Amino acid sequence: MKKQKVNRKYNFPDADLYQMCTDAIRLAQRDLEHFKDYDYDAHRLKGFLTRCQKFIDVPDDDELLGDQMVVTDKKYEAAEKVRHAIRSVMTRVRLQFSNRTGRYRKFGTAKIGDMTDAQLLFCGRRVIRVARAQWDFLAETGLNEGHLEKLSKACHAFELAMNIQQDKVADRDIAVENRIDIGNLLYEELIKVCDIGKDIWAETDRTRYDAYCIYDSNNEQKIIAKRGKE
Numbered sequence: 001m002k003k004q005k006v007n008r009k010y011n012f013p014d015a016d017l018y019q020m021c022t023d024a025i026r027l028a029q030r031d032l033e034h035f036k037d038y039d040y041d042a043h044r045l046k047g048f049l050t051r052c053q054k055f056i057d058v059p060d061d062d063e064l065l066g067d068q069m070v071v072t073d074k075k076y077e078a079a080e081k082v083r084h085a086i087r088s089v090m091t092r093v094r095l096q097f098s099n100r101t102g103r104y105r106k107f108g109t110a111k112i113g114d115m116t117d118a119q120l121l122f123c124g125r126r127v128i129r130v131a132r133a134q135w136d137f138l139a140e141t142g143l144n145e146g147h148l149e150k151l152s153k154a155c156h157a158f159e160l161a162m163n164i165q166q167d168k169v170a171d172r173d174i175a176v177e178n179r180i181d182i183g184n185l186l187y188e189e190l191i192k193v194c195d196i197g198k199d200i201w202a203e204t205d206r207t208r209y210d211a212y213c214i215y216d217s218n219n220e221q222k223i224i225a226k227r228g229k230e
Contacts, residue, residue, distance in 0.1 A: 006180045010187045014060065014179070020214060021052045021186055024193045027211055034200045040193070048189050055186060058179050064172040071165045075117070078154070078161040082124045083112055085151035089127055092141040103137065106130050117162050124155040190214065 010017055028035055028045055035041070090109050097104040107130050108123055115123060128148050131138065197212030 006177045006184075008180050009184045014055070014183055017183055017186060017190070018052060018056055021048070021190050024190055024197070024212065025049050025052070027197055027208075028193050031197060031200060031208075035196055038196045038199075040196060045193075048186075048193070051182070051186060051189070055179075055182050058182065059175060060179070061172070061176055064168075064175050068165070068168045068172055071161070071168045075158070075161040075165045078158040079117065079120055081154045082120055082151070082158045085147070085154045086112060086124055086127050089131060089143060089147055089151060092143040092147070093131070093138060095141045096138055103134065117158075121155060121159055121162070124151055124158070128152055128155075 025045060025048055028040075029042075032042060032045070035045070086109055090107060093104060093107065099105075107127050109127065112120070112123065128151055131143065131148055191214070194212040194214050198209050201208040201212070
């Protein structure tokens with residue numbers, strides 16, 4: 001069964017979430033005696049802070065995307081080596097067979113530049129197989145086992161690069177989901193802390209009450225940022 005997509009429960013950057021959480025923790029530490037009346041003690045607050053610190057140690061999507069781009073570039077380089085090795089073989093094959101003959105078309109190298117990764121890998125291995133099956137016809141072209149071995153190694157390196165790239169894509173997807181999960185847990189705890197804080201000061205101290213208001217303070221940040229752009 002396909003796993004359901006994880007959605008963020010907050011609509012601001014992770015950096016803002018971290019800052020809001022640490023601000024709320026600081027306020028709660030100040031008001032800890034009042035928080036105890038809500039069965040929220042120092043131990044639970046310390047656990048909240050520990051999760052916040054772990055949150056900032058989790059690689060963000062920019063880091064993961066950068067890693068993915070590095071291995072993707074290596075895959076492109078490996079693919080180009082496969083194409084070059086195939087063209088080297090096919091140049092020699094063309095000396096013996098017209099590209100309109102069945103023997104040439106058996107290699108299946110038409111539109112090699114438009115092939116997907118899987119098609120290119122399949123093509124490279126087919127070229128090796130078909131060439132070995134036609135040694136008697138290709139003997140005078142200069143094609144030898146060395147050319148096919150070079151193509152074989154290029155195919156192997158390309159397949160490895162493909163697998164590494166796919167692993168990085170999967171790692172990124174998993175890490176993004178994990179980060180969202182952790183962020184959602186932090187956000188839920190932030191809401192609890194702020195709800196307690198607001199309830200404590202609702203009737204006695206407006207300034208302290210406002211300090212626990214998440215969206216009001218976040219909205220104010222957006223207003224300031226918008227004015228800066230204007």
